[in-house]
Amino acid sequence: MRTSPIFSALGATALTLGLIASPAAASAEASTDSPDTAPRGGDTQSEALMNDLGLSSLAEAQKLMADEAEARDLEDTVREKAGDAFGGAVFDQDSGKLTVSVTDASAAKGLEALGVETRVVAHGEDALDEVVEELNDAESAASDAVTGWYADLQDDSVVITVLPGETKSAHELIAAADVDADTVRVEESDERPETYANIVGGVAYHFGGRCSVGHAAVDSQGRPGFTTAGHCGRVGTNITLGNGRGVVANSIFPNRDMAFVRATSNLTPTPLVSRYQAGGTVRVTGHREANIGASICRSGSTTGWRCGTIQAKNQTVRYSQGAVHGMTRTNACAEPGDSGGSWVSGDQAQGMTSGGSGNCRTGGVVFYQPLNPTLSQFNLRLFTG
The missing domain is CATH 2.40.10.10 (Trypsin-like serine proteases)
Known part of the structure; x- marks a missing residue:
């Protein structure tokens, strides 16, 4: 135990x-850290980050955490500056930078001065979340072979996961939800949550x-x-x-x-x-x-x-x-x-x-x-x- x-x-x-x-x-446990x-x-x-993420040194792990803390603060700034063109933000562990998606190329210029990478996407976070909500509304039409769905900001798509050989089940759900099939990607996996x-x-x-x-x-x-x-x-x-x-x-x-x-x-x-x-x-x-x-x-x-x-x-x-x-x-x-x-x-x-x-x-x-x-x-x- x-x-x-x-x-x-x-x-x-x-x-x-x-x-x-x-x-x-x-307090009876001598090795326990007190709240103070x-x-x-x-x-x-x-x-723990070294072990589970394969980092090579404590310094590398500490830098990663510092970069992530900066990225949390930076996302609020770029979200406000990009306005309606904001399409999502993803942190890159290798570069230590935030990549910001925008749906309007003109919005990218002002963001790059903040030290973030930018890219122009067709859909963006809000549009993908709308697709997720539409799939949620149609959930009763999904077969047991459909195990879930989520917005993938890195790929600018909504992913529907299904059991192996059940891609048809995903397309049936897409049709029932009446969402744009071009925004959806289907992945097969034998793992059931x-x-x-x-x-x-x-x-x-x-x-x-x-x-x-x-x-x-x-x-x-x-x-x-x-x-x-x-x-x-x-x-x-x-x-x-x-x-x-x-x-x-x-x-x-x-x-x-x-x-x-x-x-x-x-x-x-x-x-x-x-x-x-x-x-x-x-x-x-x-x-x-x-x-x-x-x-x-x-x-x-x-x-x-x-x-x-x-x-x-x-x-x-x-x-x-x-x-x-x-x-x-x-x-x-x-x-x-x-x-x-x-x-x-x-x-x-x-x-x-x-x-x-x-x-x-x-x-x-x-x-x-x-x-x-x-x-x-x-x-x-x-x-x-």
């Missing part, structure tokens, strides 16, 4: 440190099964708790975390995959996320959304601390329990029990694990529910430090 450096004193295997089960138990001494995300993720809850013992937090804590937050009345995946429990579900207790106060699944567990006893919020086998914690300082192409790391109670790259946003995923919309697509791995766990980029909270395909031995695709829509939907405030 894997144990978190922070929760081991309680005998729990929670991997994300959105909440500490009790102040006394947390825990390093920030930018100081602690370098080794699944949610990552697991009905086993030795859990991160109990709800009748096992999931992982997401990010500490407080509700509109100032009551503490944590975000997690909606498929981990319906409203009213009781959970245990070490010697702490909570109840699912808000939950949406399917359509979205978000929930808020309100603490009822012996749970104190912290701004920390466990790095598990990598050691230590990340201190979350905000929730600025990372760019497509940026590196990202996740924490979960089965596979611990894993990193990868953001591949796409606004993904529709078709699970057996129903479709979920607005997911972010990554190539970081996860396995059953990791559901609900936190995602961070640098020191910025990003979301909670939803599901995916594959595993941490062979790789795969993993989706997370973005945090910002969750905070807005449930009127929550992220607990930061």
Whole structure:
């Protein structure tokens, strides 16, 4: 049984440190970072990025994180400057630069002075998102062979994923949604997405099964708790975390995959996320959304601390329990029990694990529910430090 450096004193295997089960138990572990001494995300993720992204040195990993932080700020500037011509932005890990798509060539000239690469595209982010929404509206017409769809800003197209030999099913959905077939690309894959809850013992937090804590937050009345995946429990579900207790106060699944567990006893919020086998914690300082192409790391109670790259946003995923919309697509791995766990980029909270395909031995695709829509939907405030 894997144990978190922070929760081991309680005998729990929670991997994300959105909440500490009790102040006394947390301080009983000598190797645990306290809220006052825990390093920030930018100081602690370098080794994990080296391992999972194949970087050659700590300096290279640290430069990547610095470039990504600059790109997050820069996207806001170029989005405003490009106006209606803005077609999306993608971060390039090799060059450390942001590539901005525009739908009007005249808009590119003013953006290049800001230090970004530009390219002119036929469709752009807004048009692709409209196609995704039209496919969402026609979801009932999709066969079981269609596993999802998403806007691919790098290719300026919407990708529909289907099981091998089922391209016809994608074209049937395109016809039912009445979208422009020229904007759509079909990909075959034998990987079928699944949610990552697991009905086993030795859990991160109990709800009748096992999931992982997401990010500490407080509700509109100032009551503490944590975000997690909606498929981990319906409203009213009781959970245990070490010697702490909570109840699912808000939950949406399917359509979205978000929930808020309100603490009822012996749970104190912290701004920390466990790095598990990598050691230590990340201190979350905000929730600025990372760019497509940026590196990202996740924490979960089965596979611990894993990193990868953001591949796409606004993904529709078709699970057996129903479709979920607005997911972010990554190539970081996860396995059953990791559901609900936190995602961070640098020191910025990003979301909670939803599901995916594959595993941490062979790789795969993993989706997370973005945090910002969750905070807005449930009127929550992220607990930061």
